[in-house]
């Protein structure tokens with residue numbers, strides 16, 4: 001209780017004649033498990049998010065919504081979020097004694113892959129720019145834990161929320177509040193499977209001097225016996241997909257969730273980090289087999305070409321905004337639980353200050369999700385792909401009030417809708433692509449979510 005009292009806004013802090021943002025931060029003395037906190041607050045279902053970076057250096061759990069920043073189909077989607085966020089921060093009163101990035105008021109959310117693509121009702125619960133400032137946010141940064149409370153205008157209903165939240169923590173009941181009972185898979189459908197293969201073959205024919213690579217994605221729809229709980233899936237993802245971004249963004253009755261190995265961009269002060277990730281092969285049955293598959297991938301011209309387009313594009317983006325940057329000449333292998341990839345890390349120092357959102361605009365979609373060159377590839381996807389990608393394959397992540405932030409590319413993801421889920425997976429189609437092989441590659445990419453949802457053992 002001591003801690004929760006420190007978070008309450010009192011007296012003059014609450015005497016608000018104008019609508020402004022007030023935020024307060026405390027440090028948690030006793031270490032808490034954020035997934036448990038997330039699960040304990042299921043009365044806020046639809047208004048929660050969760051995030052963990054691959055190295056575990058940042059973990060966030062957001063409970064409740066203080067302010068939404070959401071919009072559909074705008075030309076200037078990144079600028080609009082930037083502007084609204086600045087307006088919200090202007091005149092705000094932020095009581096935060098800590099200098100750490102990711103502590104204090106912060107937006108969490110994501111963008112649609114392509115706001116210009118015709119929408120279906122699959123993504124009705126998500127906007128093209130879908131962000132919010134949480135009412136209460138738990139952040140763990142490099143092992144230290146903090147709580148930020150955000151209050152807008154004279155809304156005082158947070159008092160109860162904070163109290164309830166801390167009471168549950170203090171009761172310290174059973175910490176394994178995540179209910180991981182198995183949920184039976186009743187049905188699984190590959191959407192437009194054969195048409196998808198035909199489309200891949202047709203797009204291969206279109207590749208040539210101008211259009212060199214197009215990433216094509218597909219959907220698989222699953223039906224389970226019972227409603228799927230976000231926390232149970234998160235727990236599986238956290239246990240199984242170790243070096244991934246694990247994310248969940250709830251909205252209404254839906255939840256967009258995943259475990260992505262791919263960083264789009266991280267900004268810490270003037271430092272920027274990105275990743276080129278493209279080119280894939282299965283994991284082996286044993287160590288020897290795995291090693292030989294890895295070597296096969298490293299030496300495969302089709303996959304190297306597929307990877308190289310990503311390197312070329314990110315390199316030219318870095319040239320525009322960085323004073324110095326480093327991109328190794330050769331990719332290396334990144335081994336995930338179900339798949340291995342060609343991977344090239346990117347680090348740079350910004351020439352002058354640039355916002356996280358402007359860096360997203362510069363990069364998204366890289367040829368790992370769009371194609372090469374970018375504009376032609378997006379056009380081709382818009383025209384040929386029989387899928388509403390929604391938030392799949394797009395930037396998802398956070399930006400704080402000091403301009404730091406980190407966004408993953410939301411692959412290996414699913415949209416949960418009560419007892420059903422849509423899984424998404426894509427692959428880089430280049431001139432040497434074979435439709436059947438690409439279909440198999442996307443099937444491997446469904447695996448992490450399929451297994452986390454309980455659609456398959458292991």
Ligand SMILES: C=C(O[C@H]1C=CC=C(C(=O)O)[C@@H]1O)C(=O)O
Nearest residue numbers: 278279280368411425426427428
């Ligand atoms: C588009 C996806 O993966 C991308 C990232 C890594 C490897 C890829 C590939 O080898 O095709 C894709 O470009 C996905 O997982 O849905």
Ligand SMILES: [Mg+2]
Nearest residue numbers: 279280427428
């Ligand atoms: Mg591929």
